[in-house]
Amino acid sequence: MYEDQTYKAILQRMLNRVPDDIDKRPGSIIYDALAPAALELANVFIALDAGHRAVLPSTATDENLDAATEAFGMTRKQANFAIRKGLFYGASNVPLDVPIGSRFSLAGLNYIVILKLSAGQFELQCETAGKIGNQNFGTILPLDYINGLVTASLTDVLILGEDTETDEEYRERFLQQVRLPSASGNKADYMKWALEVDGVGGVQVKPLWNGPGTVKVIIIDSSKHPASPQLVQNIQNYISPTTGTGEGKAPIGANVTVTAATAVTINVTATVVRNGISSLAQIEADFEEAMSSHLSGIAFGTDPSVKYAKLGALLLDVLGVQDYTSLQLNGTNGNISVSEGSVAVKGSVVLSE
CATH class of the missing domain: 1.10.287 (Helix Hairpins)
Structure with a gap:
C-alpha cells in the first residue's frame, strides 16, 4: 500500500x-x-x-489472523490426536481383550486404549498430537504388564492426526465460509459443519439426492483420500445423529446421509530415458511424490479429472528424466474422468528403461 x-x-x-x-x-x-x-x-x-x-484476513498471519477472524465466530483448528486400530492376541493367536486405559509404545510414541471395537480389536489414541501419530505401524509394547498378552500390533489409521492449521489452511477455510454464507441449512451450512470436524479435508454436498428433504454429504480426509468409516460416523453424529430430529447441526426434517468419497485409483506405467543424474528408483520415488501432491491439489476441485498431459509434464520435471515414452494411465493413453463424489488417489507407479 x-x-x-x-x-x-x-x-x-x-x-x-x-x-x-x-x-x-x-x-x-x-x-x-x-x-x-x-x-x-x-x-x-x-x-x-x-x-x-x-488486520486484513487476506494478509494477516499468526495471532493477527486469529484476531482478524475471531469477529466472524471462527477459530483456528488445533492439533488433534490420531486414532489407531490395535490388534491384541494371547496364546494360540486367540484374540485378547486388554483393559481400557492400557498404554503401549512404538517408535518413541505412546498410545492409550480408549474403545473396544470387537474381540481383540481396540481403538488407541496417540498421546502426542499431530500427524506424527499417523506414521508408525507394527508391533507395540505394553508400558505395564498385561496378563495373557502375547502379541500386540498397531494397524489402521481410523482418524488422522492433524497438526495445527497453518495460516494458509485456516485462511482458505475462513474465506470459503464468508464467501459462501450459511442460511438455515443451505449447502454452505453442510460444508461448514463437516469442515468443523477434525480430520476432514474436503466436502461435497448433494441436495435432494434421494427425494425431498434428503442431503448427502460426501467426505475426503485431510490426506485427500476417502474418509475412514470412523470419520464418517463422527461427522454423521455431529451433523445429524438421528434422522430429522434436529438434534445435531442439521435442521428438523432433514434426512442427512454422510458417506466417504469413492476412490478412483490411478495406476501409471512409463518408459523413461534417464540423463544419468538420478537412479531409476529415485526417479520413481520423486514422481510418486509429485503425483500425490498433484492429486491432492485437484481433489474435490472444479476439475478433479486426471489429465494425461499433466502427469506427463510432472514426469518430465523429475530430476534425472530426459524423456519418456509409453506413458499410460490405468492402461490407457488418455485422461481419467473423476465424477462428483469421487476422488483420484495414487495407485501403483511402474517406471522402466
Whole structure:
C-alpha cells in the first residue's frame, strides 16, 4: 500500500523543497539534516503497511489472523490426536481383550486404549498430537504388564492426526465460509459443519439426492483420500445423529446421509530415458511424490479429472528424466474422468528403461 514511500523517494521530495541556490549535494548541511528525518518517515510507512496487512484476513498471519477472524465466530483448528486400530492376541493367536486405559509404545510414541471395537480389536489414541501419530505401524509394547498378552500390533489409521492449521489452511477455510454464507441449512451450512470436524479435508454436498428433504454429504480426509468409516460416523453424529430430529447441526426434517468419497485409483506405467543424474528408483520415488501432491491439489476441485498431459509434464520435471515414452494411465493413453463424489488417489507407479 505504501510501496512508493521509500527512503529515497521521501528524501528527494524533501530536497525538492529546498531552493536550488542552496547546496543540496550528499554531505552538505541540508542533505545531512534531511536524511535522518526521511529515514524515520520511511520506517513509519513500513510500520503503517505492516499494521494494515495485519488486520486484513487476506494478509494477516499468526495471532493477527486469529484476531482478524475471531469477529466472524471462527477459530483456528488445533492439533488433534490420531486414532489407531490395535490388534491384541494371547496364546494360540486367540484374540485378547486388554483393559481400557492400557498404554503401549512404538517408535518413541505412546498410545492409550480408549474403545473396544470387537474381540481383540481396540481403538488407541496417540498421546502426542499431530500427524506424527499417523506414521508408525507394527508391533507395540505394553508400558505395564498385561496378563495373557502375547502379541500386540498397531494397524489402521481410523482418524488422522492433524497438526495445527497453518495460516494458509485456516485462511482458505475462513474465506470459503464468508464467501459462501450459511442460511438455515443451505449447502454452505453442510460444508461448514463437516469442515468443523477434525480430520476432514474436503466436502461435497448433494441436495435432494434421494427425494425431498434428503442431503448427502460426501467426505475426503485431510490426506485427500476417502474418509475412514470412523470419520464418517463422527461427522454423521455431529451433523445429524438421528434422522430429522434436529438434534445435531442439521435442521428438523432433514434426512442427512454422510458417506466417504469413492476412490478412483490411478495406476501409471512409463518408459523413461534417464540423463544419468538420478537412479531409476529415485526417479520413481520423486514422481510418486509429485503425483500425490498433484492429486491432492485437484481433489474435490472444479476439475478433479486426471489429465494425461499433466502427469506427463510432472514426469518430465523429475530430476534425472530426459524423456519418456509409453506413458499410460490405468492402461490407457488418455485422461481419467473423476465424477462428483469421487476422488483420484495414487495407485501403483511402474517406471522402466
